[in-house]
Amino acid sequence: MIDPVPGDRRPAVSPQLALRISAVGLVAFLLFSVLFFRLWYLQVLDGDSYRVQANSNRSRVETLPAARGSIVDRNGEPLVQNTAAVVARLRPDSLPASEKEAAADYGDKVIERAKLSKRRQGPEISIPAVPPDFAPRVQRLARTLGMRVATIQERIIRGLFLAGYAPVTIKANLPEDVAGFILERPKQFPGVETPQVLLRAYPQRSLAAQIFGTTNQISPEQLKERYYRERKVRPGTVIGRSGVEAAFDDYLRGTDGRQTLRVDAQGNPRGNGRVIEPTPGRGVQLTLDLDLQKAADAAYRRVAGNLDGAFVALDPRNGAILATGSFPTYDPTLLARPISDRRYKAIFEPKDGSAGPLLDRVSQSLYPAASTFKIVTALAGFDEGLITPSSTYADTGCIVFGGDKRRACNSGGGKGNGEINVATALKVSSDTFFYDLGLRLFEKRGEPLQKWARRLGFGRITGNDLGGETKGNVPDAAWRRRVGQIEIDCRKKNKIPLSAPSDVAGTRNCGLYDVGPFTLGEAVNLAVGQGALQTNPLQLAVAYAALANGGRIVRPHLGSKVIDDTGAVLQPIPAEKSRKIKIPAAFRSAIMDGLHRSASEPGGTSADVFSNSTPPWNQKRFPIFGKTGTAENVAQVIDQSWYVAYSYDRSPERKPIVVVVTAEKGRFGADTAAPIARLILSAWFGVKAAVVRGASETK
Template sequence: MNKPIRAVSLFCMVLFLALMVNVTYLQFWKADDYNSDPANARSAEASFARERGLILAGSAPVARSKPVDDQFKYLRVYPKPFLYAPLTGYLQLGTQTGIERSQNDILSGEDPRLFVNRLVDMLQGDSNQGGNVVLAINQRAQRVAYDKLQETIGPDGEGSVVAIEPKTGRVLAMVSLPTYDPNKLASHNATERTRTYERLDTDDSEPLLNRAIQTRLFPGSTFKVVTAAAAIENGLYTVDDNVPSGATYQLPGTTGEQNVVDNEGRYLCDAAEVPFRTAMAQSCNTAFARMAVELGPEKMRAQAEAFGFNSEYLEDLPGQVESVYPTSVTDPGADESRELNDAETARTGFGQFEVQATPLQMAMVAAAIGNRGGLMRPYTVEELQTADYQTLESTDPDQLGEAISPSTASQLAELMVDTVDGGTASPAAIPGVDVAGKTGTAERGIAGAPPYGWFISFAPAENAQVAVAVMIQEAPGQQIAGGQLGGPIAKAVMEAVMEK
C-alpha cells in the first residue's frame, strides 16, 4: 500500500471512530436529556399524541387534556386559567413552564414509576396515559387570596399573595397579578400562540411572571422581624427591654438630610429609648436602624440566611429567585468588594439598602416564627398519582433548619401580636384569635414613585395554622400602605384557612 492510500485509510478510520464515539454519546449519555428537552419537537409531538395526566387542586382538575380532531390528538385545557396559571404554567409544542415543566415526566407518563402502567396499557391495547399531580393548594384560600388582591389593587394593579402551613411548608395559596390565560398559549393554532405570547411577553406589567417567587423587592419594615430576631437571638435585647430609638438618626459616617432616618410622624418612637414592644408595634425606623448597627452586618446576614435569604429552596416549581441580604459592596471604580459599612447596615435594619425579598421568602419568615423557629422547605406538589388516582409519592415535610430558637420565636410572636392588637398591623385582627403581624411600606429609591406595600402574619399565634405574605407592587389610584391594603387581604386568607 503506497503512502497516500495509507494516509487516506487512516483518516477514514479516525472519522469512523469519531462517528462511533459521537453516536454512543448521543444514544447512551444524552438521550434522556434530549428527550426531556422542551425544545425537542419530535418528543413534544409524541407527548401530544397521548393523554397527559391531570393537575389537580384537591379533586378539581386545573389542567387536563381533551381529545381533538387534529394531528396532535389532545389539547391541553385549563378550566380555571387565571387563578392557577402562575402554578400550572402552560404546555405547548416545544415549551413547558410551571408545574407542566417540573412534573413533566409524571404528566407525560415517562416516569419510570409508571412503567408497569404503560406495560398494562400496551398489553390491553389502550393508549398510554400520564400520571396526575395533586397541588398542595387549599382551594378556598387560593380563591380568597385571588379575589381580595384583585379587589384591592384593581385591574391594572400588580401584586402577590403567598400562604404557607408553618408546620409542614405546604403552600396553601400562591397568587400573582396580573395573570394570563394559558389556554391561549396551549392552542394548536401556531399563529394564535405566537401572537398571544408576543403580546404577553412585551406587556410592561409582565403577566407571565410569577411574582410570588420571581419578583424581588425591598421588604421594608416587614424585615424588622428579622432584625428583631437577630437582636434577641444574639442576646442584645429581650422582649421586655427598652431599645435605643429617637425622633431622628443620622446614619453613622454620613452628613446631610438625605442620610437622616426618621419615623414618618410616629411620635411614640421619638424618645431616646422606647420599649421593644413599642418599637415593633409602631414600626420605629430609628430603633431598628440602631439595632442593626449594634449587631453588625455579619450577624444581620447570618440571621437573614437562617430564614432562607441568599439560597434556593423551592424544588417542585421552577423559577425561584434568591432573596438577598447583601454579602458585600463594590464602590464605583474599586477593584475589590468590601463589607457593608455602618450606614448601609443601618438601612438593612428596616429592609432597605440592597435587601430584596420575594413574597414566598417573607411568608417563610412568618411561618418559621409561627413554627417555633423551624424553617420548613416550601412545596407546591402534595402528591403524585397514577392515571387511576393511585398514590405514587406523597411529599414529606422537610425542615431546612432552625432559623431561631423556640424562645426567640415566642418573644417575636409576642411583639407581632402586640403589633396587631395595638399597632400598625391592626387591620389583620380577627375576633377571638391571636394574630401576629407586621406591616411594611418600602421606598423604591425613585423620587416621586409610590412605595411598595407589604404585610406578613400568622395565626393563631400560639399554634400557627397559616402564615401569609402580601406584596403590593402597584395599586393605581390608591395610596399604598402595607397595613391598610395588605392587612385585610392577609386577614381574609387566614380566615379562609382556619375556616372562620
C-alpha cells in the same frame, strides 16, 4: 496443403446431432422471446398500473400521543385537564426544500444571536418570506383556515426550528366543516392533516396561572440529554417545559403509542397496520386549596385593583403551599395552542416596561422587604446580646449617626414613641429602634445581621419543587467588593474617572454601584429591610414560618400525591426535609408578642384592619401575628405595600397558616396588603369577610 496437427481428430457432426442442437436453440429462443415480451408488457403496456401499486405499497409510523395526567387541588378539584380538539397540522416531509432551507437559515441566525450578550443582540431575527414555489400552497391554506399567510409561515418556520421532525400545528379547534373540506381534497392540501388531539385545558382560567407552566414537543437538544435518554423518550413526545408540568413530568407524561399506516406516494393513508396503544400519564394532586385560591384571588382584585403584586399562603408546619397568585395574570389556554408572535408580544411583553404576566412574582421577583425584615434584626440583636426581651430604648423619633452626622427618622413625620422594648418596637414599627440596633450590629464581627438573614432563608433559594426562583440578595462586605469591582471595570473600559458622578457614568452604562467598603449607612438601611436587600414573598413566608414553628426552615412545595384517573392515591410525592435553626424560646416569645400586639392593640400598625369591623376579628379564637411593611423602591415613585400574617384556630396545630401579600405601588402596608391578607384569612377560617384599611403606619 497442410496436414492437420497429429492427434487432433474431431468426429464429424452427424445430421441427427445437428437437428437436436437446432431444436434446443429454437426452444431457448422461444423461451427468451416469451420472457422479453412479458417484461415489455409489464413495463410498457401495464407499467402505469403497477407503478401506482408500487407507490401505494409504502408505510409510515406515526406516534399516538399519550394523554397527560390531570392536575387537581388537595380536594380533587380539577386545575388542569385535557380536552379533545381537531387541529390542522403540516407534515415536514411534504415541505419543499426551499422552505426547509429557510427554516434552517433562520435557526442558525437565532442560535448565533443567542450566543451574544443582550447589549449586542440587536433586533430579533425576522421570519423569512414564503418561498415562491411554496407560496400558492400557503395562500390556499390561509384562505381555508381564515388566517394570515405571515402567521402560517411564522408557525412553520418556528416549528421546524424547534422540532424539525414533528408535524407543525397551524391551527387548533378547527371547525368540523373546515376539517372535512381539507380531508376531501388531499391534492389541494398536500401534507395537511386534521387529526383529533388532546390539548391542555384550564377550567379555573387565570387562577394560579404562573405555576402550571407549559408543554411542548421535546426538542432535538433535549433528546440528547441524559435524563431523557435514560427514560427512552422518543422524538415528538410532549413534555413539560416549565412549572408543575415540568416538575412532575415523569408522572404526568405517560408513554406514547405507535401505529403503522399504509400510505400512498403523497402520504395519504390507505389503511392501518400494527397499533401499539399509548399509556396515559398519571395525575398529580397539589397542596393548593381551590376555595382558598379563589377567595385570595378575588381579595387581591377587590382591594388592589390593577396593581402588580402577589400573595402566597402556606402551612408553616411543612411548607405546603395552600394558595399562590401573581398579578398581572393571564389565561394559560393562550399558550396551550398556537399563538402568533404579534399577539404573544402584545399580551406577554407589555410596552410600559413592566415585567408582564409570565413572571411569577411570588418566587421570581426582587423587592426590598421593608419593615417585615425587622424580625431578623431583632433575632440578631438578641443573639449578640445587644437587647433582651425587657431592655428598653428611648425612641425620640430620629437618630443621628456617622462622622457626617446623618439623620434618620421614623416615617410618618419622625414622631417618637418614648421608652419601648422590642415587642413595642415591632407593634408600632419603630424605625429608630432598629436603626440603632443596626448600628450596633455593624460594629460586631462576623456580620451577625447578614448571618441571621441567611439562616432564615434570605439571599438563598427556598428549594421549592418548581424551581426557577430568584436567590435575592443580602448586602454585605463581600457583595460590596464584588459590585464595586464591576463598577471599576466598567469605568476603566469606558475611560470614565472613578471620581465622576453616577449620572455622568450612567451615560455609558456605568454608575450603577458605589465603589468602596460596606458602609454604616447601608447597615442602617438593611436593619429596616431597605437598601440593597432583595427578596420575594416566598422567602418571607419561609422566614415567618420558621418563627411560627419554632425554628424549622420548611421547603415550600406544591406536589402532594400521584393519583390515577379515578382519583385514587398511587403514591405520595415526598417533600424535601426542612433544616433546623435554633431560636431560643424567650426571643421567639418576645417577637411573637410584638407581632400579635401589632395586629390587636390600639396603636398597632395593622390593628385597625382587624378591629374596625362589625363584628371585629375574633383574636381569641384566631390570634393574628402580623407585620406591615412599606418599601421604598427606587424603580417606583409610590411605595410598595407588604403584609405578613400568621394565625391558627385556637391551637397552633389547628389550621395554621402564614400569609404574605405585597402590592406594588400599594402605599402603606395597612392600606392595601393587610386588608387583602385579612380577606384571605377570613376565607381560610370561614369567618365573615370585611375590607378594613389601616389608618396609618410607619415603615
